[in-house]
Amino acid sequence: MAPVSTELKGKYVLVINAGSSSFKTQILSCDNEKPILAVLAERIGSDNGRIIFKINPDTDKEDKQAFDVVYKNHGDGIRDMMKRIVDMGILPNFDSIVASGHRVLMGGPNYAEVKVDATVKQVIRDYIPLGPLHNPGNLACIEVIEEILPGVPAVAVFDTGFHTTMPNYAYTYAIPQEYSKKYSLRRYGFHGISHKYVSKTAAKFLGKDNFTGVCCHLGNGCSITAIKDGKCIDTTMGLTPLEGLLMGTRCGDIDASLPLFLMEQEGISPSDMSDILNKKSGLKALTGSNDMRDVESMCEKGDENAILANNIFNYRVIKYIGAYLAVLGGKVDGILFTGGIGENSPINRAPICKAFENFGLELDEEKNKVRSGEPREITKAGSKIKALVVPTNEELEIMQTTLKILGY
Ligand code: ADP
Numbered sequence: 178m179a180p181v182s183t184e185l186k187g188k189y190v191l192v193i194n195a196g197s198s199s200f201k202t203q204i205l206s207c208d209n210e211k212p213i214l215a216v217l218a219e220r221i222g223s224d225n226g227r228i229i230f231k232i233n234p235d236t237d238k239e240d241k242q243a244f245d246v247v248y249k250n251h252g253d254g255i256r257d258m259m260k261r262i263v264d265m266g267i268l269p270n271f272d273s274i275v276a277s278g279h280r281v282l283m284g285g286p287n288y289a290e291v292k293v294d295a296t297v298k299q300v301i302r303d304y305i306p307l308g309p310l311h312n313p314g315n316l317a318c319i320e321v322i323e324e325i326l327p328g329v330p331a332v333a334v335f336d337t338g339f340h341t342t343m344p345n346y347a348y349t350y351a352i353p354q355e356y357s358k359k360y361s362l363r364r365y366g367f368h369g370i371s372h373k374y375v376s377k378t379a380a381k382f383l384g385k386d387n388f389t390g391v392c393c394h395l396g397n398g399c400s401i402t403a404i405k406d407g408k409c410i411d412t413t414m415g416l417t418p419l420e421g422l423l424m425g426t427r428c429g430d431i432d433a434s435l436p437l438f439l440m441e442q443e444g445i446s447p448s449d450m451s452d453i454l455n456k457k458s459g460l461k462a463l464t465g466s467n468d469m470r471d472v473e474s475m476c477e478k479g480d481e482n483a484i485l486a487n488n489i490f491n492y493r494v495i496k497y498i499g500a501y502l503a504v505l506g507g508k509v510d511g512i513l514f515t516g517g518i519g520e521n522s523p524i525n526r527a528p529i530c531k532a533f534e535n536f537g538l539e540l541d542e543e544k545n546k547v548r549s550g551e552p553r554e555i556t557k558a559g560s561k562i563k564a565l566v567v568p569t570n571e572e573l574e575i576m577q578t579t580l581k582i583l584g585y
Contacts, residue, residue: 278579283308289338339369366412374574396516425467428458537561
């Protein structure tokens with residue numbers, strides 16, 4: 178990390194990463210970029226919510242405290258969390274917080290990372306129709322933090338931001354363009370904060386200024402991005418996170434006629450169809466579990482559905498890596514794996530990497546099995562295409578971006 182400016186000594190950045198019914202928060206120290214607190218609030222909007230505080234996470238002094246809560250909405254949850262931070266003595270007050278950084282799902286084609294003002298809030302509002310489950314909660318978090326921390330600047334870091342550099346032939350859908358214009362329909366891509374952090378970290382690891390290659394974020398949600406000189410040129414997720422790879426509960430690519438057929442045959446409404454494709458498909462539909470660890474243990478027992486699901490999962494990843502190697506003209510620094518599956522599943526990484534043996538990727542089976550929280554190479558020395566595992570850290574990326582945007 179860069180040396181800390183005197184203004185930032187002893188100061189903190191508050192990072193908020195809100196999902197549709199949850200939020201994660203970290204308070205990161207500007208002295209060493211490490212969190213002094215990590216919070217997870219789950220099941221917002223239900224009467225069996227939970228908030229978990231990890232004080233001094235990732236150290237041997239970690240203190241975990243969990244509370245049953247009922248939060249009507251994200252704003253409620255943020256207010257309660259901030260009160261508990263002082264009540265629990267984690268910070269005496271908020272005077273040491275210099276900025277807040279917020280992950281926001283949808284920022285449209287023009288915004289990547291920006292200091293929050295009235296215009297930016299309007300952009301977040303304008304994109305609510307395309308990010309109905311996230312943008313309202315993201316905006317609520319920003320507004321409540323503004324209330325609690327008056328005068329402390331806030332930065333919005335959009336999950337779509339890293340993908341705003343895609344060329345028009347990668348993001349345009351070939352439908353009547355009056356609809357595209359009227360409703361801003363195009364590929365936006367998601368997981369941008371993770372793809373940016375991981376590709377930046379890989380460039381540093383490889384001793385390059387910028388990364389060129391393919392970045393695979395394989396978690397509950399999965400996406401792959403083609404990156405040229407540090408910039409995104411294509412990505413598998415589309416207008417929404419539904420497109421592309423097979424995921425925990427999302428189907429990924431399917432013929433657009435399929436949902437239309439089912440809606441007609443079964444009288445299914447648009448919102449129920451969206452639920453089926455986003456929440457009841459993917460690994461869950463094929464195996465009964467959306468968790469890759471369960472799928473792997475079912476595979477070990479010879480479960481045919483799990484084996485099929487795993488084969489589809491890996492096949493799609495291989496297909497898109499191959500496509501993006503072609504898009505990048507075959508000249509790449511490497512292939513990156515991140516996300517819960519990408520970071521922790523040698524069983525999935527091995528067949529994916531082996532598919533590229535004839536392209537010059539030589540997997541090192543032993544390195545592939547090593548467990549570590551550090552960026553690492555899993556190919557043999559001299560492999561023409563390198564494969565790296567790079568743990569993602571969206572909160573750190575948001576913190577660094579927030580300070581950069583504010584001119585620190
Ligand atoms: P999210 O997209 O919700 O942030 P994560 O990146 O945490 O999710 O990824 C969750 C996925 O990672 C789950 O499918 C989980 O089973 C998988 N995963 C986590 N650890 C392992 C592991 N050791 N082996 C295989 N899969 C794993």
